[in-house]
Amino acid sequence: MLQLYSRKVIVKKRILHLSVKKIYFDQIRSGEKPDEYRLVTEYWIRRLEGREYDEIHVKCGYPKAGDMFRIEVRPWSGFAKEVITHPHFGTEPVEVFAIHVN
Structure with a gap:
């Protein structure tokens, strides 16, 4: 006797979540801001x-x-x-990940 089993393959989307301040959110939404920056830290390297x-x-x-x-x-x-200089990160140049959002 032949038994057939159906297998469901569930593929979850791989999603990167970025929380930003309203001013940056509005700039991203309008297309004005092409990248979102995160400092190069162990946390962001792993992600x-x-x-x-x-x-x-x-x-x-x-x-x-x-x-x-x-x-x-x-x-x-x-x-x-x-490597950028931005008031959010202080006055010295810092290495960042520029995550392309637009």
Whole structure:
């Protein structure tokens, strides 16, 4: 007797979640800001280097579950390492991950 079993393969999307301040969220939403920056730290190295994602969810602060008005869903476009000077990181140049969001 031949028995057939169906197997469901559930593939979860690989999503990178980025919480940002409202000013940066609005700039990303409008297309004005092409990259979101994160300092090169062990935390971000583990999350970015050698990994691939399907989507990036850019969040305005920490919205409640289901509040899609404050979440921009973008396709994963990768990242680059850069050295920048920005008031958010202080006055000295710092190495950052430039995560492509637009």
